[in-house]
Amino acid sequence: MAGSSFGNNFRIATWGESHGKGLGVVVDGCPAGVALTEEDIQKYMNRRKPGQSKYTTARREGDTVEILSGVFEGVTTGTPISLMVRNQDQRSGDYSNIAEIFRPGHADFSYREKYGIRDYRGGGRSSGRETIGRVAAGAVAAKALGELGITFTTFTRSIGPVEAASANVEEIFENALYMPDNSAAAEAAAYLEECMKHKDSAGGVVECWIDGVPAGIGDPVFDKLDARLAGAVFSIGAVKGFEIGEGFAAAKSNGSRNNDPFVVRDGRVAKETNHAGGILGGISDGSRIIFRAAVKPTPSISQPQHTVDIYGQEREIEIHGRHDPVIVPRAVVVVESMAAITILDGVLTDLGCRMEDLRRKYVGC
Amino acid sequence: MAGSSFGNNFRIATWGESHGKGLGVVVDGCPAGVALTEEDIQKYMNRRKPGQSKYTTARREGDTVEILSGVFEGVTTGTPISLMVRNQDQRSGDYSNIAEIFRPGHADFSYREKYGIRDYRGGGRSSGRETIGRVAAGAVAAKALGELGITFTTFTRSIGPVEAASANVEEIFENALYMPDNSAAAEAAAYLEECMKHKDSAGGVVECWIDGVPAGIGDPVFDKLDARLAGAVFSIGAVKGFEIGEGFAAAKSNGSRNNDPFVVRDGRVAKETNHAGGILGGISDGSRIIFRAAVKPTPSISQPQHTVDIYGQEREIEIHGRHDPVIVPRAVVVVESMAAITILDGVLTDLGCRMEDLRRKYVGC
């Protein structure tokens, strides 16, 4: 049942279907006093918008976000912030052929098994458009975190077999694939051309760095910061793997290599290396948080596929229409959004972990 | 703050420190009518118990579990099931040297930064013994799920560089490392000997199969079944990566290869392949659920390491005492437990997803 909300102290509830009237989110628990405009949010929305390049669908949504509540005279008031995007370009006809057939790699079958009925137009709730609410909320979280000096750098680490060799932050926005390595991006673009030629699609890996998180965020034992990030990022459709720091490589390493020695740097405790990815025992250690998410290839491909229809008959299907040959570039901002939401929730939850925190606010000493 | 509970409808709250009076869990939301004995739980506990082989610590805990509530005449009553293990073998002296020093790869530093103080005896709450509550609760969940025909097969997929080539289920309990491949287990044992000789440690990968889960479990969009499993498994200390089905390999695949064609098998819709790992759009599809978790090398190693003490002085540390050179074999049952808890919670949450479910129970038609 009720699975469309996320977070404890900073809590979001998203809603909306691909071809319904719109999509949105209610953001509850945002601290009062954050300067927030529609432009702040639109900037994030634009990073996930389709139609940005030939590797994303030609569908043109304005995807214009509207702030409906929770902001007064340009500042958050502490009450719920309702954000909405109206759907405009719906061409329902495009999807009528999938009403009776289960697309491989899609949620058509499992939704039907669960609910008995489903909104088949464009995937309904299981469409990638569902992420609109996540990104709108992520923009709010990121704005608040920015005031604490917490920043995000998120990019495409790899597309199919092509991996970014370097991580030149300034190159991320210089190519349509958001890779921090323009030459890898060119290679990946060529690979995608090849995929499209074969009516096929590709996957990839998104990487996220979070800087400025103070040590102490995350709550043992089930709300470890990495566990919360894993759950948050894995809730994005198409994500099939998540790792932090060395991740799966750590499983092949040794304690002597994988442990990060503590050192004193600028008078503060720091780590000489960061194999842990910024989190120890589920609590941030003050280093950069680094994680990666594996994104599967777009399941909508136009070559013929074998499947079954809702009457139990085996069928061939060819999926036409507007589909990205790779969703990784558009997933970048979604991953960043879920990370921002998770970090802000963790920060708010950490606030009262020491009795002195309470004394400072309420007794004034 | 309050991060020691997990689950919505099947909810557990764990407690306890490595060297405190004991550890335990309160299991709330277990349906009434499950036959449950202390032996059911003890069987699970024994799989995580230390002292089972030379690759696990020599510390001998009885780790005898006691059912304190929620079971009447051998059957669950629907009220909270409180389970406890008293600590017996505490040798507090062993750990006194770490009171003032931050062990690399451990949570000593991050706990202190968060809370100001910490129970340094044996790692306190961040010790591996914290998992006792998880396993006790997992045994309860697995017992209930067994009545629905849902079963778990969990094993060590790899240790350091040594991977099980086959997956012979019957071999899992034939070797101390719980590998489904006795010859890989022998090779892994030799590798661990080598690690121990160098006062070093190893990591590995745990794999879990869940059979019998009906299609329809999991709740869009944030409570996707894979997202819940990711969060649950990642909350286990030392887990650094999680993947489902093809996982990270899917990121390098193509849609045409990664999509699982639907077919009709025995009159039911099934999938020809299972790259998805049993979950589509966050909802189980009736296939086997398959996931893997990467476990880092034991951070406690007896070779000298560089670190910092609580006074901000750089120091050398050698960690002696009883430490597993690899924790993967003991993590197997912990991973299975978290999976069982998550699946049962998902099943209970799914119960009311159709109006006809309510009618059937309350109106009788």
Place this chain on the structure above:
Amino acid sequence: MAGSSFGNNFRIATWGESHGKGLGVVVDGCPAGVALTEEDIQKYMNRRKPGQSKYTTARREGDTVEILSGVFEGVTTGTPISLMVRNQDQRSGDYSNIAEIFRPGHADFSYREKYGIRDYRGGGRSSGRETIGRVAAGAVAAKALGELGITFTTFTRSIGPVEAASANVEEIFENALYMPDNSAAAEAAAYLEECMKHKDSAGGVVECWIDGVPAGIGDPVFDKLDARLAGAVFSIGAVKGFEIGEGFAAAKSNGSRNNDPFVVRDGRVAKETNHAGGILGGISDGSRIIFRAAVKPTPSISQPQHTVDIYGQEREIEIHGRHDPVIVPRAVVVVESMAAITILDGVLTDLGCRMEDLRRKYVGC
């Protein structure tokens, strides 16, 4: 922080301010398969609408509700139902004089103390218009419950000193005060005229009956059905008391009088009397659920009042504009809505309380 959501398995998140762009609610966890139209919801909305009689504000809002998601071809799909009402008649100027002054009996002071800033237009989030989201969600819950034979009868028990002597259900909608006793309603109307003449206001008591709730709903010990109802109803602004069954009168009674003897009626266990109000030990017993809520007099009165402004200066204030001399009649549907939301949440939560419930759905026996 995040306090604008309510419920576990049936969960609502409301948003909106009195004079913002609109108000609404996201309803998550509604079972799939409920026939639902905007008219179903509008019917509830109209019961709380202002401008219905001279005892409610002259402010004319269309208060037209729009279903934005979660309903496909007239039926709920199990995904979040987003409901919105746009604000139309905002006359912000009316309220400019209260920007700098704390109205007695209102939340102006406490909001400012909490958040530092507040949307002072019409009370912002603390306005009675906040209940729009509650009522929209309540209509959805009531529709689903209706399919299970669960129905609500809610009315004004008293206004000021005037109490309905009888409870003639058919008279409830025959008078503007929703009293089940037309002659008491006439008397109450005269009392309200008197109040208005003195620029004063009145309070009253709302009573709610819930029929058809099967025995077994409610979850010990903190989620007792009456505890959930108490919390739900008390969250409505202006509610100052809540009682179930005999309520405060029970405190003066004796066990011999207050206990309800069990009897066999139509072959089923029933209670001879219903002092308990339909709930025993926090679990419904199959009898009618009966509760009452005390509503305070409207705090906005036009006679001069002593108060303080935001600069800490003592001031006189006269509150003009459109204010109900009594809010009880409009609170009736709000109380019913919160009750419906609570009952449906309780029903959904009860679904898995026996192992046989799980077997019936998943194993089919």
Place this chain on the structure above:
Amino acid sequence: MAGSSFGNNFRIATWGESHGKGLGVVVDGCPAGVALTEEDIQKYMNRRKPGQSKYTTARREGDTVEILSGVFEGVTTGTPISLMVRNQDQRSGDYSNIAEIFRPGHADFSYREKYGIRDYRGGGRSSGRETIGRVAAGAVAAKALGELGITFTTFTRSIGPVEAASANVEEIFENALYMPDNSAAAEAAAYLEECMKHKDSAGGVVECWIDGVPAGIGDPVFDKLDARLAGAVFSIGAVKGFEIGEGFAAAKSNGSRNNDPFVVRDGRVAKETNHAGGILGGISDGSRIIFRAAVKPTPSISQPQHTVDIYGQEREIEIHGRHDPVIVPRAVVVVESMAAITILDGVLTDLGCRMEDLRRKYVGC
């Protein structure tokens, strides 16, 4: 299902049956740095202990509480505090006659309808002994709140028809009924003698004052502080009514009398009167919080009662054994405990309601 936990940031999970092995609570989210001993908790436990006077059962439980985790060297560490009381005096035989019969006014019938089975020994989970976990947790919350200057004064306002005319705090502990008026207590004692002579029981009203709560605690709109208190207190078995400030009397008042004028007192904004009971719009206003709870007469009476057995046969029952003729005095500390838990949870939740709170802790300005 899972209804045995309460609270968000300060969260408790209670467990245990009247005649099982014991009862207890896991307290999660207590800030680190609170000095806490078993004596602190025992002091609270003793206030609810039976055998204190002739108006409470002769059953003698040591009810000795043990701290099992979460406290290190006398100070809370921020990890879960597990508290347990072992049952000692169980005389199971006393209750065997009620295994097959539904006691009027008890939860026997509703539990059986819900779960199919029940632990009938002493009422199982629905026994008054269930409150042990609440009181143990309440003691922890009260200790932490004490460090913020927040204190509780809780007493018996009335027993049956006898009401305390005065509220002399110093008299509360001078009589066995915890009334703040020794002469009313004497009168109430005489009334109870009369009840006992007639094999009958009485109810009463508990009143609680909370001083020192800063303005700003409580979260609109569903987590209003009064709504949380109502839900918390109503979850105590036998509570049938709850009111805050003027409560039900407010329903008969007028706005001009019920509104509390704001004034400036000692340079701060204060209220001239406190009809609101310390909470405006769900947020504390800095005044004393005042609420009352109606407690029903003990349902266990030894005079013959009509009822039905589990085979559907009408029967007579006489309940012998150890039963309080009134439970109000023992409920006093339970009410106070639930209030303390609720207030601390509210305080912790309030911590992050302004962006400046976050800046102060993490940026240091």
